[in-house]
Amino acid sequence: MSLRFIKPMSPTLVEVPPTGPNWIHEVKYDGYRTQVAIERGTARAFTSTGINWSSTYKQIVGAANDLAESAIIDGEAIVLNEAGVSDFRSLRSAMRWSPGRIIFVAFDLLHLNGVDLRRLPLLERREHLLELIGAGDGMIQYSHHVVGGGADFYAAVDRLGLEGMVSKRPGSAYRSGKTEAWLKIKCYEEHDYEVAGVQRKPGSAPLALMVTRDAERRYVGSANIALTKAMRERLYQRVQAGKGTPPKGADKVEGEWIKPGLVGRVKTLKREAKLRHATLRGIREE
Known part of the structure; x- marks a missing residue:
């Protein structure tokens, strides 16, 4: 029987890592x-939606050909930067210019040599995975884990400048779709930026367009608007008044630009040159 793409099991985003020994934690x-x-x-x-990207990941596919007679392995395609940290922007660049830098970090095994492993406990599946790919540092690598100590693991991940962590129930079966048996916790920070405008498109949630609070007013990206009703009304009063101009670096961004002077508190992923997974959480007048 031909193996088909399996919809991934997806972790639920939470604010703090779980406690207790009945969790394992991975980067x-x-x-x-x-x-x-x-x-x-x-x-x-395959991508997370089942699109065949074998031509994009030629080296990974080549390294996987001889691993088993048949298998389905779940993981992440990444590129490591100079500090040895996975870097999304470097990955996007490598896909076009240097695909040999892309590696596959494997964290689950769903099928092996004709046997469906999804009903087995997670730790048992991972034992089979480690036996299959080994613990080396080649094109296909194993994602190691620790047992318990979620808060300490998060502190270490944050200190190392990583995106976050994933916590999993060691006895969990593999079930496609979102689950609370797997949790993801990201490393965020909050900063003040100037609200330069708002982008509103039919069928999409509105976005706040943010710039630096200096003379340069450099565009740093967009943030989902997570304001109280009163704050949202104040923001849209500013938008209706208009009188703003596109800031530096936002020449290709469609926005309704407002007059300078509105400061926004933004929560965003740490150590990023531009906003990522960002939310506007508060506003105040300069």
């Missing part, structure tokens, strides 16, 4: 969720 790698399927010495790589 959350900053890349593209990827599924590698192997059949009769030929491997294929």
